[in-house]
Structure formats: C-alpha cells, structure tokens
Amino acid sequence: MSPREEVLARIRAALADGGEPARPASAGTGPAPDGPDAGNGTGFRTEGDREPGQLLDLLVERLTDYRALVRRTSPAELAATVNSALAERGARRMVVPPGLDPSVLPEGIEIVTDDGLSAPDLDAFDGVITGAAVAVAETGTIVLDGSPDQGRRAITLVPDYHLCIVRAAQVVEIVPEAVARLAAQADRPLTWISGPSATSDIELKRVEGVHGPRTLEVILVGP
Amino acid sequence: MTTYLGMPTAPPGVGHLRGSEPFPVAARRALADTQLRANLAMATKTIRAKRAAVVAELGDWEELRAAGQAAKTGAMRHLDRYLEQLETRVQAHGGTVHWARDAVEANQIVASLVQATGSREVVKVKSMVTDEIGLNEALAAAGITAHETDLAELIVQLGHDRPSHILVPAIHLNRAEIREIFLREMADVDPALTDQPAALAEAARLYLRSRFLSARVGISGANFAIAETGTICVVESEGNGRMCLTLPDTLITVMGLEKVLPSWADLAVFMQLLPRSSTGERMNPYTSMWTGVTPGDGPQQFHLVLVDNGRTAALADQTGRQVLHCIRCSACLNVCPVYERVGGHAYGSVYPGPIGAVLSPQLTGVEENPTLPYASSLCGACYDVCPVKIDIPSVLVHLRARHVDEARRNHRLPGSEAIAMSAASWVMAGHGRFAAAQRAARLGRPLGRRRGRISQLPPPLAAWTRARDLPVPPAQTFRQWWRDEHGKPS
Numbered sequence: 001m002s003p004r005e006e007v008l009a010r011i012r013a014a015l016a017d018g019g020e021p022a023r024p025a026s027a028g029t030g031p032a033p034d035g036p037d038a039g040n041g042t043g044f045r046t047e048g049d050r051e052p053g054q055l056l057d058l059l060v061e062r063l064t065d066y067r068a069l070v071r072r073t074s075p076a077e078l079a080a081t082v083n084s085a086l087a088e089r090g091a092r093r094m095v096v097p098p099g100l101d102p103s104v105l106p107e108g109i110e111i112v113t114d115d116g117l118s119a120p121d122l123d124a125f126d127g128v129i130t131g132a133a134v135a136v137a138e139t140g141t142i143v144l145d146g147s148p149d150q151g152r153r154a155i156t157l158v159p160d161y162h163l164c165i166v167r168a169a170q171v172v173e174i175v176p177e178a179v180a181r182l183a184a185q186a187d188r189p190l191t192w193i194s195g196p197s198a199t200s201d202i203e204l205k206r207v208e209g210v211h212g213p214r215t216l217e218v219i220l221v222g223p
Numbered sequence: 224m225t226t227y228l229g230m231p232t233a234p235p236g237v238g239h240l241r242g243s244e245p246f247p248v249a250a251r252r253a254l255a256d257t258q259l260r261a262n263l264a265m266a267t268k269t270i271r272a273k274r275a276a277v278v279a280e281l282g283d284w285e286e287l288r289a290a291g292q293a294a295k296t297g298a299m300r301h302l303d304r305y306l307e308q309l310e311t312r313v314q315a316h317g318g319t320v321h322w323a324r325d326a327v328e329a330n331q332i333v334a335s336l337v338q339a340t341g342s343r344e345v346v347k348v349k350s351m352v353t354d355e356i357g358l359n360e361a362l363a364a365a366g367i368t369a370h371e372t373d374l375a376e377l378i379v380q381l382g383h384d385r386p387s388h389i390l391v392p393a394i395h396l397n398r399a400e401i402r403e404i405f406l407r408e409m410a411d412v413d414p415a416l417t418d419q420p421a422a423l424a425e426a427a428r429l430y431l432r433s434r435f436l437s438a439r440v441g442i443s444g445a446n447f448a449i450a451e452t453g454t455i456c457v458v459e460s461e462g463n464g465r466m467c468l469t470l471p472d473t474l475i476t477v478m479g480l481e482k483v484l485p486s487w488a489d490l491a492v493f494m495q496l497l498p499r500s501s502t503g504e505r506m507n508p509y510t511s512m513w514t515g516v517t518p519g520d521g522p523q524q525f526h527l528v529l530v531d532n533g534r535t536a537a538l539a540d541q542t543g544r545q546v547l548h549c550i551r552c553s554a555c556l557n558v559c560p561v562y563e564r565v566g567g568h569a570y571g572s573v574y575p576g577p578i579g580a581v582l583s584p585q586l587t588g589v590e591e592n593p594t595l596p597y598a599s600s601l602c603g604a605c606y607d608v609c610p611v612k613i614d615i616p617s618v619l620v621h622l623r624a625r626h627v628d629e630a631r632r633n634h635r636l637p638g639s640e641a642i643a644m645s646a647a648s649w650v651m652a653g654h655g656r657f658a659a660a661q662r663a664a665r666l667g668r669p670l671g672r673r674r675g676r677i678s679q680l681p682p683p684l685a686a687w688t689r690a691r692d693l694p695v696p697p698a699q700t701f702r703q704w705w706r707d708e709h710g711k712p713s
Contacts, residue, residue: 004322007480007531010230011303014539019300022293042289044492045282062505116519119436119470139498139506152520153469153511157462158436175506176491186452186487187316189517192494192510197462200502201375201391202398202420203262204269210374210424211431212462212509 046180048138048173055137056220059171062140066195067208069217078165079104081219082129085163089217091126094163095155099148100129104165114155122154127161127213133185135171136178141194142166142218143178145185153189162213164193167221231324232588233533238326238357239385240533240587242571246594247690249569250561259395263566266394267557273503274554274608280505281495290492291611295548298450298485299538305450305483306529312453316515318525329530330361333442333475336526337367340473342439346431348457348464349373350444351389351551352479352530354573355586358442369442370434372463374427381408387567387575389553390501395566398423431463441467441522445478446550447493448527451486454514455527458497460507468511474522480534481547493550496610500552533586542621546581548611553578555605555615561598570595577605581618589626590633596622639686664696671695 001009050058060070073081083106086094093110095117105111112125122128131149132142142164144150156162172178182190197212208214233240242249253259278284298305310320323329337345345362347353347369359369359380371380375393379386382404386392393401402418409430416426443464447456455476457464468474484493498507516525538544556562556576567575572583572592580599584592596619605615627641650656671677677693679685687693699707 002322003324003328006324007322007529007535008303008306010531010535011306011480011538014230014535014544015300015302017541020296020541020544022297022300042286042293043283044286044290046491066504066508123432123436136506141506146517146520153465154521157465157469175495179488179491179494183487186449186454186512187514189514189520190510190512191465192506192512194504194506194508196508197460198508199374199420199424199461201373201378201393201461202401202423204266204273204391204394205420207420207424209421210428210461210463211372211435211466 044176045174046176048177050137050173052168052223055171055173056168056222058173059135059137059140059166060220062137063195063218064140066140066198068140068195069215070220071217072220072222074222078219078221079106082106082163082165085217085219086127089127089161089215091161093124093126095122095125095128095159097130097149097151097155099151100131101149105129114151116152117155119154119158122158125159127163127215128155128159129163130156130165132164132166132170133190134178134181135166136173136175137171138174139194141175141178141192143182144191144193145182146188146190153191156191156193157212160213161215161217162193163217163219165219165221168223171220230536230539231531231533232536232591233355233586234325234327235587235591237330237361238355238532239573240355240583241591242569244571246569246571246598249571250565250598253565253569258397259566260564262395262397263563266391267563270391270503270557274500274557275503277499277503277505281499287492287495288610288612291496291550292548294484294489294492295611296545298483299481299544299547301485302480302483302538305485306480308450309448309453309483310529312450313515313525313527316453318453318515318527321526321528323528323530323532325532326356326530329356329477329528329532330358332528333358333477334362334365334367336473336475337362337440338365340440340524342367342473344368344370344434344438345440345442346370346372346434346438346467346471347376348441348443348459348467349376349392350442350477351573352444353442353477354386356477356530356532358477370431372431372435372467373459374424374461374463377427377431378404381405385568386573388556389551389574389576389578390556391553395568431466435463435466435470438467438471440473440475441471442475442477443467445476445482446497447490448478448483449485449487449490450483452514454487454512456490456510456512458507458510460502460509462509465509465511468513469521471522473524473526475526475528477528477530479530479532481549497550497552500550500554500608500610533588536588537582537585540585540621540625543581543585543618545613546578546585546615546618548613549578549582550611551578552610554608554610558604558608560600560602560604570598577615577619578613581613581615581622584622584626589622590629593626593630596626639683658700658702661700661702665698665700667696668698
C-alpha cells in the first residue's frame with residue numbers, strides 16, 4: 001500500500017464510528033441556516049453596520065493604531081498627495097507594478113516598472129507604490145491580490161517603504177466581508193497586511209519593523 | 224470503545240514529542256528557576272491582557288467560537304474526502320502533494336526534495352510540525368543547513384536551546400539573555416548591541432537579510448489549507464514568512480493532516496479567531512495565501528507534504544479526537560496556572576501547556592507520555608479561552624483513564640495508587656472501618672502544626688505529598704460533631 005493509500009485507510013478506519021456528530025447548526029443566537037447567511041449556523045456577523053463615512057474613519061483609526069502612516073485625499077488630489085508623501089519620505093527611486101495608473105505618479109523622481117526584477121535589485125529601491133484589492137476597517141487590514149496595479153508579491157516585500165493607494169469602494173467593515181469579496185480571487189496569491197512588519201518575540205513587547213517593509217503608508221482616496 | 228488500539232502512533236527516536244524525563248521531575252527543576260518564573264509570569268500576564276482586550280471588542284466572539292468548532296468538526300468528520308479534494312486542487316494549480324505516514328517518512332521526503340534542487344541551505348518559517356518531526360536534525364544529517372527565520376526560533380536555534388511556547392518559542396528568555404546569545408553567535412554583530420527589543424530585532428534583520436535574498440529553497444508549515452480551493456494560508460508577523468514563501472525558487476510546505484478546512488468561507492471565522500487568540504491583535508501584520516504555483520510570482524516549484532505521525536491514532540479516539548481541532552494559538556498556555564509556573568520545557572514536547580498535555584500523549588500513545596495528562600489542576604481556564612472550544616479538561620481525565628487501563632492491560636504490577644484505591648474502597652465499604660479511619664486521620668494533625676498544611680507525609684504516603692500539600696485533618700470529624708450536638712441516635 002502506498003503511503004497515500006495507507007493514510008487514507010487509517011483515516012477511514014478511525015472514522016468507522018461515523019466521526020464526531022455534526023454540531024447543531026443553531027448553536028448560536030443568529031438567524032436560521034436558510035436565512036440571509038446560509039451556512040453560518042452559529043450567527044456570527046457577516047456584514048458590518050457602519051455608515052460609509054464612519055467606515056473610513058474606523059479604517060484610519062485602526063491603521064494608525066498599528067503604526068501605519070495614513071493620508072486622506074480625493075480622486076482629484078491623489079497625484080499631489082502621492083507627490084507630497086514621497087517628498088516627505090525623501091524617496092527618489094520607486095518601483096511600481098506594471099498596471100499602476102501612471103497619472104498618479106509624480107514627476108521628478110525615478111519610477112521603474114517591475115518586469116521581474118531580482119530580489120537584490122528590489123532591495124536597492126527607496127520603496128514601492130501599489131494599489132490594493134480590499135481593505136478591512138475593523139482590523140486595519142489591506143489585502144493585495146496580485147492584480148496588475150499591485151504586482152508580484154516580491155515588490156511589496158523587499159523594499160523598505162510601501163505606499164499603498166486604497167479607494168473608498170474597496171473598504172469593507174469586517175473580515176467576513178473581505179473573505180466573501182476575495183472568493184473569486186482565491187486562486188491568486190493574496191497578502192493580508194496590517195501595519196508594518198512587527199514582532200513581539202522579545203518579552204512580548206511589540207517592535208515595528210523587522211523583515212517586511214518597515215514603513216507602511218496608506219493613501220485613502222475618499223469619494 | 225478502543226478503536227485507537229493498533230492505530231500507528233508517532234515513532235520514537237525521531238522528533239520532539241517525548242521528554243527525556245517525566246513531567247513531575249522536569250517541573251520540579253523548572254520551579255526552582257526563579258529567573259524563568261519571573262520571565263514567564265511577566266510574558267503570560269502581558270499576553271493575557273492583550274487577548275482579553277481584543278476578544279472583548281467582538282460582540283459575536285462566542286458565535287465565532289461555535290462556528291470554528293463546527294467547521295473543525297466537519298473537517299475531521301470527512302477528513303479523507305477533504306484531503307483528497309485538497310490534493311486535487313493543489314495538483315490542478317501545478318503543485319505536488321506528498322503523503323507521509325510518520326516523521327521519518329516526512330523527513331525523508333523533504334530532504335530528498337531539497338537535495339534534488341542542489342541547494343545545501345534552506346530558509347524556514349516557524350512551523351510546529353517541522354519541529355515535531357525533527358526536520359532540522361534530519362536535514363543536517365543529509366548535509367543541509369536549515370536557517371530558522373522567525374525571531375524567536377532564531378534565538379532558540381542560535382542559543383542551542385529548545386522552544387518553550389507555541390507562539391513565542393523564546394518566552395523563557397529575557398532581553399539580556401537574548402542579547403548575550405546574539406553577541407556570542409552572530410559573527411558580524413555590532414559589539415555595542417543593546418538589549419532594547421528594537422535593537423535586537425534590527426540585529427536579526429541584518430543577520431537574515433542576505434540569506435533571504437539569496438535563498439533558493441523555503442520550508443513552511445501551514446495554518447490552514449482550504450480543500451475547496453487548494454489554498455494554503457500562513458499567518459505571521461515579521462515578514463520572515465513572506466520572505467520564505469515568496470523569494471525562493473522552491474517552496475516545501477509541511478502540514479499535519481488536521482490543518483485542512485472545508486471551504487474558503489471558513490477563513491471568515493478563523494482569520495478572526497486566530498490572531499485575537501494568539502498574539503492578542505485584531506489582525507497579525509502579515510498573512511500569505513497561495514494556491515499551487517502562480518506563473519511569474521513566487522516559487523515555481525511547490526510541494527505540499529501531508530503528515531500523519533499519530534494524528535489518525537488521535538482521530539480514532541472518540542473523546543480525544545477533538546484535540547485535532549487545535550489551531551495552535553497558544554491561548555491555553557497563557558492562562559494555564561501550571562504552564563505559567565513551569566514553562567514549556569517541562570512538558571518535554573514541542574506542544575507544551577494544556578493542549579500539549581492532551582495532544583502529545585495521543586500522538587505518541589499514552590504509555591509513552593504517561594505523566595502529561597496529570598500535568599494539570601483541571602481548573603478549566605484553557606477550555607474557556609479555546610477559540611474552537613476544545614474541552615481540554617475532559618480529554619485530560621479521559622487520557623488519565625486510558626493510562627490506567629493500558630497499564631493494567633499490560634499486566635504491570637498494580638501501582639501504589641491502585642493499591643491505595645483498593646484499600647480506600649475496603650475502608651469506605653464498612654461503617655466501622657470508615658469511622659475508625661477518620662479517627663486515625665486525626666493522629667496526623669501534629670504534622671501540619673505550623674502552617675495548617677501537611678507538606679510531607681511519612682512513607683509510604685510520601686508519594687502523595689511529593690507534589691501536593693494536604694490539609695490538616697480537623698480536630699473533630701463530622702460524625703463526632705453530630706454526636707456531641709445531638710446525642711447518640713436512639
């Protein structure tokens with residue numbers, strides 16, 4: 001018997017009693033399983049209840065709480081906001097994914113479009129500018145899904161500064177909403193980012209900035 | 224029900240599921256280490272407060288726990304089907320799936336995959352299962368150097384130490400001790416390195432940076448694997464995980480069979496339960512999800528190694544199988560009064576604390592870890608915080624019974640506990656004998672004159688007080704009090 005067949009046979013033998021009975025679908029206090037959130041028999045929240053304006057305020061608060069830098073702007077002011085963020089950072093040479101809208105990029109700094117740059121090459125940039133797929137307000141999370149305006153995973157990992165443009169329509173309130181939105185992209189590489197890289201491995205004291213970008217800056221583009 | 228009999232367990236001589244000494248012996252030494260106790264008390268107090276704060280933010284926490292429990296129950300109930308589905312999806316996206324019956328087989332598979340790349344080095348993401356199976360030692364024997372990249376795992380590896388916590392493997396060390404390890408073991412470290420956590424983290428960044436950028440093979444574990452989509456999920460904080468999962472040409476992910484979840488939608492539950500329970504954050508800094516191979520992005524060779532190593536033996540135990548629901552958050556360690564005092568090393572396994580006391584003996588067979596089910600006061604705090612509602616106290620009691628049953632079945636001589644229980648049974652069965660025994664117990668009162676407790680009984684009763692104090696017997700038994708108050712029954 002191959003290892004595969006043997007492991008599967010062991011599992012079937014172990015479950016010869018039928019396994020643990022399924023949990024009652026109504027274990028929680030929420031709606032019945034045939035209600036709006038079918039498959040969620042325990043009644044955890046699947047949708048937030050905040051107004052759109054409150055939602056963006058919450059995202060800003062939670063991003064800031066985890067030491068991300070945040071700027072709010074309008075579509076018309078986006079390019080100027082990107083420009084001032086890079087100027088304040090002192091960034092002179094940035095990498096961008098191939099699908100990022102060039103109209104948001106400022107003049108006067110070197111912009112290199114990623115075409116499969118090596119890790120050492122990426123290490124030499126001052127930072128990276130990308131879009132995002134989804135943002136979760138409650139947890140201060142940004143999700144990248146490898147779309148053309150977000151690029152390969154390596155470009156948002158190796159440079160020490162990540163400037164991420166999030167649009168209001170991409171913001172959801174809670175995690176289940178983000179998971180539902182991402183279902184169609186489940187086979188793409190996804191990166192969930194909540195603040196800059198951090199560790200709590202020494203006496204459980206949180207230290208921001210380890211191996212991933214040590215600075216995460218979010219530009220939130222309002223309606 | 225004894226279907227677990229005969230199901231192969233994790234083999235001895237490989238990996239880290241068995242201690243070299245029984246828990247009471249190891250615990251006694253740990254308790255004498257005042258520095259260790261101070262480090263642990265500080266760290267567990269901090270993390271308990273963080274967890275409690277972020278759990279309290281969610282009004283539907285109990286509903287999420289119930290949903291997590293239901294999803295894991297469903298996954299285990301049809302484990303064969305979900306693993307086959309996972310395999311099919313991973314293969315459809317260009318990955319290769321390997322099955323390993325035990326630690327030895329898993330180590331062989333990984334070593335030969337690394338050798339096939341021609342690389343002599345790998346970078347590793349923190350992973351419990353690779354520690355469980357002793358992968359680093361097996362790779363070293365095959366001439367391959369494994370670099371741990373999680374800060375705490377790096378500290379443990381450089382210190383030639385053992386992990387002592389699921390989430391924070393170096394929880395037993397304080398900043399001064401970590402600084403000493405770095406100064407001793409990192410070749411190019413700045414001799415002026417301070418013991419500030421930020422400075423130590425920076426030293427680790429510099430030490431690992433060139434290794435990440437030149438790594439050709441990465442090895443990871445998995446927090447979740449989604450059968451429906453073939454997606455693997457790794458949850459981390461530092462970015463070392465992203466480095467290992469993204470930059471190498473070849474990625475080898477080793478996961479226990481029980482990590483599979485049925486559907487994508489299950490992530491809605493677990494991406495809330497895990498970060499809040501483990502690091503006490505609303506969300507951990509980085510989570511990577513990938514499905515097989517993505518052309519032009521990340522490793523172009525992906526191998527998934529599914530490991531049994533005693534898990535099917537646990538699955539066969541009707542009471543014990545729920546421990547396979549564990550998502551390795553370590554919340555139960557942080558609330559456990561026993562763990563807080565003795566630390567992780569005393570458990571002798573990579574899985575310490577309450578969950579380790581119910582998981583390790585099931586993976587190895589109870590007779591090979593017989594003291595762990597007793598490493599608990601059964602206070603139940605672990606059950607209360609468990610994000611998937613594993614009833615750890617009930618499993619502890621069940622495993623104690625299994626231990627007694629298996630010892631009896633092996634025709635061993637009855638232990639002192641069995642003899643004592645038989646004697647107690649005879650005494651309590653007779654009215655006169657019981658009353659006489661109670662009167663006799665009063666003779667023990669002088670033993671506890673000073674503190675109101677008896678810390679050491681004379682032999683052969685000394686075994687009982689080796690790990691416990693005994694309350695001093697009352698001056699008067701209830702029967703005597705009743706007779707004095709109400710006179711002799713007519």
